[in-house]
Amino acid sequence: MTDQTKDVSPEANKDRVVIFDTTLRDGEQSPGATMTHEEKLEIASLLDDMGVDIIEAGFPIASEGDFRAVSEIAQQSKDATICGLARANLKDIDRCWEAIKHANSPRIHTFIGTSPLHRAIPNLTQDEMAERIHETVTHARNLCDNVQWSPMDATRTEWEYLKRVVEIAIKAGATTINIPDTVGYTAPVESADLIRRLIDEVPGGDEVVFATHCHNDLGMATANALAAVAGGARQIECTINGLGERAGNTALEEVVMALKVRGDIMPFYTGVDSRKIMNISRRVATVSGFPVQYNKAIVGKNAFAHESGIHQDGMLKNAETFEIMRPEDVGLTETNIVMGKHSGRAALRSKLKDLGYDLADNQLNDMFVRFKDLADRKKEVYDEDLIALMRAGEDEASDRLVVKSLRVVCGTGGPAEAELVMTIDGVEKTAKQSGDGPVDATFRAVRELHPNDAHLSLYQVHAVTEGTDAQATVSVRLEEEGNIATGQSADTDTVVASARAYVNALNRLLVRRGRVGENQKEISYKDVS
Ligand SMILES: CC(=O)SCCNC(=O)CCNC(=O)[C@H](O)C(C)(C)COP(=O)(O)OP(=O)(O)OC[C@H]1O[C@@H](n2cnc3c(N)ncnc32)[C@H](O)[C@@H]1OP(=O)(O)O
Ligand SMILES: CC(C)C(=O)C(=O)O
Numbered sequence: 001m002t003d004q005t006k007d008v009s010p011e012a013n014k015d016r017v018v019i020f021d022t023t024l025r026d027g028e029q030s031p032g033a034t035m036t037h038e039e040k041l042e043i044a045s046l047l048d049d050m051g052v053d054i055i056e057a058g059f060p061i062a063s064e065g066d067f068r069a070v071s072e073i074a075q076q077s078k079d080a081t082i083c084g085l086a087r088a089n090l091k092d093i094d095r096c097w098e099a100i101k102h103a104n105s106p107r108i109h110t111f112i113g114t115s116p117l118h119r120a121i122p123n124l125t126q127d128e129m130a131e132r133i134h135e136t137v138t139h140a141r142n143l144c145d146n147v148q149w150s151p152m153d154a155t156r157t158e159w160e161y162l163k164r165v166v167e168i169a170i171k172a173g174a175t176t177i178n179i180p181d182t183v184g185y186t187a188p189v190e191s192a193d194l195i196r197r198l199i200d201e202v203p204g205g206d207e208v209v210f211a212t213h214c215h216n217d218l219g220m221a222t223a224n225a226l227a228a229v230a231g232g233a234r235q236i237e238c239t240i241n242g243l244g245e246r247a248g249n250t251a252l253e254e255v256v257m258a259l260k261v262r263g264d265i266m267p268f269y270t271g272v273d274s275r276k277i278m279n280i281s282r283r284v285a286t287v288s289g290f291p292v293q294y295n296k297a298i299v300g301k302n303a304f305a306h307e308s309g310i311h312q313d314g315m316l317k318n319a320e321t322f323e324i325m326r327p328e329d330v331g332l333t334e335t336n337i338v339m340g341k342h343s344g345r346a347a348l349r350s351k352l353k354d355l356g357y358d359l360a361d362n363q364l365n366d367m368f369v370r371f372k373d374l375a376d377r378k379k380e381v382y383d384e385d386l387i388a389l390m391r392a393g394e395d396e397a398s399d400r401l402v403v404k405s406l407r408v409v410c411g412t413g414g415p416a417e418a419e420l421v422m423t424i425d426g427v428e429k430t431a432k433q434s435g436d437g438p439v440d441a442t443f444r445a446v447r448e449l450h451p452n453d454a455h456l457s458l459y460q461v462h463a464v465t466e467g468t469d470a471q472a473t474v475s476v477r478l479e480e481e482g483n484i485a486t487g488q489s490a491d492t493d494t495v496v497a498s499a500r501a502y503v504n505a506l507n508r509l510l511v512r513r514g515r516v517g518e519n520q521k522e523i524s525y526k527d528v529s
């Protein structure tokens with residue numbers, strides 16, 4: 001027997017809430033969330049490092065693999081208590097103890113379903129089950145000083161019977177009594193009340209730690225866990241990203257941050273270093289294969305992101321206007337100002353400044369029009385998109401050839417056709433051409449309006465960002481009489497970007513020609529009606 005139990009009794013730490021993480025046990029029970037041995041060891045180590053008090057590392061009787069994972073996690077553990085799950089039978093409990101006994105601080109967690117529905121499965125009467133609880137908790141306590149007992153489906157168990165079995169478990173030596181809301185059925189008022197009454201009415205109830213283990217079937221897992229704490233529970237069972245059976249468990253990051261942010265009305269604290277939340281959330285999402293939903297509290301991609309202009313303006317003036325937590329407190333470096341169709345000038349100015357462009361008001365207004373035009377066509381405007389827009393704008397200001405509009409018809413069953421409108425030194429001209437594909441037709445139309453002998457030595461397309469709505473950046477290199485000019489343009493439409501890149505390269509050639517011989521400044525082009 002070991003004697004390494006942490007003193008987490010309510011008397012010792014009245015306001016301290018113990019964080020019991022079950023990502024590796026209940027979390028892994030999510031269909032499809034199975035983790036490899038190495039991944040489990042890594043997650044356990046991250047949990048230990050972030051200050052989680054108890055790690056439920058697995059269910060040792062379940063398989064050889066589970067046994068080995070729990071046992072190695074126990075051996076590598078530093079500060080955290082390592083817990084294994086066991087059913088209410090001696091074999092499970094012995095196997096569990098074998099796996100955890102080398103931890104610095106081991107805990108056996110044994111459980112049995114106590115509600116009428118669950119008692120019917122092993123077909124035990126109330127008395128027979130009570131006897132089984134007495135026998136198995138006693139056995140566990142003879143092996144380990146730190147024993148947790150759970151009446152599975154407690155929230156649907158008859159009150160009198162629940163009181164009776166909790167008392168039996170306490171008398172048999174359980175040090176923590178966990179009250180599971182196994183099917184996510186309870187509600188906050190009831191959750192607080194249940195724990196309060198158990199502490200008050202069960203003999204010995206004030207000498208053990210009460211824990212809460214909530215499921216999220218009705219979306220109330222976090223609220224129920226916090227209500228249980230208000231009712232007197234001092235251990236919250238939870239998982240990273242809320243992973244777990246069906247709709248999941250209480251999310252660790254939610255309860256930790258709720259207690260941190262609302263200490264005014266929930267005067268409790270945990271030992272978790274919240275700055276490590278983001279990192280472990282991402283690791284769990286990766287290894288479990290369960291991506292975090294974008295709008296998930298605390299760890300969702302949008303939890304610290306703002307796209308709408310009014311929010312961005314407020315955020316830039318004072319972050320507290322639209323954020324109740326600092327991103328650094330969950331391990332993010334900064335709030336994410338997302339540029340999109342709802343963004344305003346304040347955010348655009350600030351974003352461009354970060355990218356090295358300090359614009360005067362009229363330049364900003366100009367850029368704002370082009371930005372909105374792009375944002376209307378594209379979900380998110382990335383930094384690279386803004387840089388591409390800035391570059392295109394800089395070039396166009398002094399250009400003699402400017403693409404005004406382009407319509408292309410292409411597809412199967414015939415050559416592509418392009419109708420191009422350009423201004424040449426301010427004079428608008430139109431050309432229609434067909435060609436072998438939309439780009440060829442477009443380039444022919446450009447040549448019709450601005451005949452030239454430049455040789456096309458490079459035509460390259462790549463996506464600036466991801467997605468089918470990404471901007472394509474097109475590079476075109478032209479060579480003419482020893483002069484080389486490269487033009488670039490970006491647009492969500494690859495053919496439009498191609499036309500602009502081609503014209504951009506021609507403009508540069510014109511500048512070079514101008515530099516070589518002043519008499520060539522005039523552009524000569526065929527009369528094109
Ligand atoms: C709410 C929860 O999260 S509970 C934890 C759920 N997690 C898991 O089940 C994951 C790990 N489980 C497993 O690998 C397997 O179920 C094992 C190895 C534990 C058992 O496998 P099997 O022996 O094939 O049994 P099976 O899974 O078919 O059925 C469960 C058995 O456990 C019994 N049982 C279930 N819970 C308990 C309990 N708390 N105490 C005692 N017996 C229990 C059932 O009555 C059933 O017994 P039976 O085989 O005599 O009918
Ligand atoms: C094993 C128990 C605690 C459980 O996961 C539940 O009841 O949800």
Ligand SMILES: [Mg+2]
Pocket residue numbers: 026180182213215245
């Ligand atoms: Mg559970």
